[in-house]
Amino acid sequence: MKKFLLMSAAAVLVSTSAMAQTTVTTTTTGAGHGAAVQIEPEYRTKIRSYVTEHKIRPVETREKIVVGSPVPRDVELAAVPSDWGPSLTRYRYVYSGSQVMLVDPETRMVVQEVD
Numbered sequence: 048m049k050k051f052l053l054m055s056a057a058a059v060l061v062s063t064s065a066m067a068q069t070t071v072t073t074t075t076t077g078a079g080h081g082a083a084v085q086i087e088p089e090y091r092t093k094i095r096s097y098v099t100e101h102k103i104r105p106v107e108t109r110e111k112i113v114v115g116s117p118v119p120r121d122v123e124l125a126a127v128p129s130d131w132g133p134s135l136t137r138y139r140y141v142y143s144g145s146q147v148m149l150v151d152p153e154t155r156m157v158v159q160e161v162d
Contacts, residue, residue: 084149084159090132094147094161097128103142112143117155124150 086094097103106112106122118124124139127149138149138158147161 084135084138086135086159086161087132090135091161094131097131098142098147105142105144108143112141112148112157114148114157114160116157118148118150118157120155124152124155 108119108122110116110119112118112122118141122141124141127135127138127140129136135149137152139152141148141150141157148157149159149161150156151158
């Protein structure tokens with residue numbers, strides 16, 4: 048009986064550990080083509096400055112635009128300027144609320160919020 052309980056407890060620990068690892072992996076990989084969008088700190092500063100200097104007006108939508116959700120079809124996506132970094136030029140962006148959101152132009156999914 049003790050062996051059965053020990054084996055059951057071990058099985059629960061192993062399955063819980065596997066489940067936790069799956070959850071961590073899923074939540075940290077981000078959207079986009081299987082990898083999180085990495086933005087270097089100096090580019091984050093350039094993005095914030097760009098929005099301020101060019102007086103970009105935030106779009107207004109009925110639903111909040113968030114990472115992992117598609118941007119409504121009636122919202123125009125803007126091209127990412129080249130000085131935001133070479134790894135970001137394949138994306139488009141939308142300024143919503145007080146946040147710049149990077150968007151995959153093929154799927155219109157928000158892949159990163161620039162804070």
